[in-house]
Amino acid sequence: MADPKDRRKITQPGAPQGSTWAALRRFWPYARAHKRWLWLGLWMIPVVAAMSALRPLLVKQAVDTEIAAGDLVALRVTGVLFLAAVMAEFLATAVQVYALSRAGHATITDLRRSIFGHVLKLPARFYDKTPIGNLLARSTSDIEALSETLAFGVFTILTDVAVIVSILVAMFVLDWRLTLVSLAAAPLLWVIVVHFSARLRALQLEIRRAQSVQSGYLAEQLAGVTVLQLFGREKAAVQEFERLGDRFLRAVKTANWYDAGLYSVMDGVSAMCVALLIYFAAPYLFEDVARSGVTLGLLFAFIDYLQRVFIPIREFSAKLATIQRAVASLERIYGLIDERPEARHGAGEVDPLHGWTGGLQVRDLRFGYRDDGPDVLKGIDFDIAPGEVVAVVGRTGSGKTSLGRILTRTYDGYRGSVSLQAPAGAVEVRDVVPDCLRGHVLMVQQDVFLFNDDVAFNVSLGDPALASDPARLEAALRTVQAWEFVQERGGLQFVVGERGRNLSAGEAQLLAFARVAARQPTLLILDEATASVDSMTEHKVQAAIERLLRGRSVLVIAHRLSTVRRADKILVLQDGVIVEQGPHDVLLARGGVYAELYRMGFKEEEGDGNSGAGAPVPAA
């Protein structure tokens, strides 16, 4: 199991650190599309604020004027107005919550879609350094945190501020002396809110981090559940999960303490303010109203105002914490958005490889995965003529897969030249945008990945031209001899299970071949799988490979004797260098590295009478 310390270190590469305001401003382009709902939410703010200030005024009016004068009709009218104010405030709040929540969730849906689209365009180097669990956390819980904020954070804070301001203005207009007395505890209040908010913010960040690490761990362990089960490591995984959960729980518990503390302290301060108000206002009540200006109605109104003003103040810190949480999430999401995607072929752009027949020239090719690391390909030269089948063999780690990755531009940054001999002139691989290149060059990887979907999807991969043409899919499956077993299982709609669990390794390989057969690339890079399959399936796999190789240029990372024999030329790679090249018989006769590989691996295959029954080129 990985060192837990490492897990703590998993951070977001390139996450920008900026101000809260800058992070929120950068979010605006996403929210703009739904600004009608945001405006509706904003328009409700003055309504809510005005009604909050109006209701105590109506109480004052009832007590001081109508009750004092014994005017029942006027008192009833005031009662009806009070009810109308209450209804208006509730209605405005409901409309605001609905509008903001709608805008928030619509924006989040857009953002989620654009992040998914962006992530799919990121190059292999990005995935080398970013754990998938981490990515999952960013696209689920971080975005969830944002939706909370958009709906109930920023805008409800604006509403709170408007309510506080309107109440303070009403209080000052009614009686500035009583207002100052009532607010005598304000500095104390400020200190408390600032202290608690800062602590709560820090705790919210810790909660986010702990959550993300735990969900990343969960995703990774679930992906590798079979390994855990086979090696009996379930208990250890649960213990580690618990440990990570404890970190989350500790932060939540402390945050709850601070929350509860804040609430009770605020209640105490609010009661203190009311007591202060009554204490100072009481003598005025026994004086002449014309001189003192203090009435019973005024006192009721002030008590009501004080209680109202404390609710938003109390919740202010919790909302600030929510915003802070969202900003932390935003920064992590920006870190992802700022990763540079692969270039895309623009609509209407000329295809530089139009008419290319598969001729290729590689000169002094050098490549390393890290700028500061050693090269894994160290000056490679070879040619592939149109329609030629070139096999690459070599011990494990000699650079065979890396060579395939350069030809498909899965990795950039090679030195030297890899030029494709197109009719309009030679084109350097690094100058062809990846999606255009992959319209001509396809790679079948050693590890077959199948989606938890039906055969039709796994072959078409959602390409509408293929998905809507079952005859083409069937033809591709027939080419690679997979149609028979697909048909036996119920046809194109047969669901292969997660990662192809419902298929054998050989059948999964055949489906991967069908993907290529359906697309007919000009150059095929085939990384032969080394997984052993039964001899019947092996026979089918060999036949399928034979058909795939026909009529196109192929670079095959070969593990079968049948494949190397069939090749027009073999490149023998050793430690990133081509040490021998030529056809099978010539290389064998030379008695060098190839002859050694042959003696250690292929010879056995030949001996067991099953030419190429899955025995791999020997590993070092």
Ligand SMILES: Nc1ncnc2c1ncn2[C@@H]1O[C@H](COP(=O)(O)OP(=O)(O)OP(=O)(O)O)[C@@H](O)[C@H]1O
């Ligand atoms: N994504 C990567 N980041 C860093 N180094 C890598 C990466 N992929 C491969 N390497 C390194 O590059 C070297 C060549 O690897 P490569 O996969 O090309 O070998 P290979 O000949 O295909 O091996 P095998 O037969 O085992 O598949 C190895 O030392 C390997 O550790």
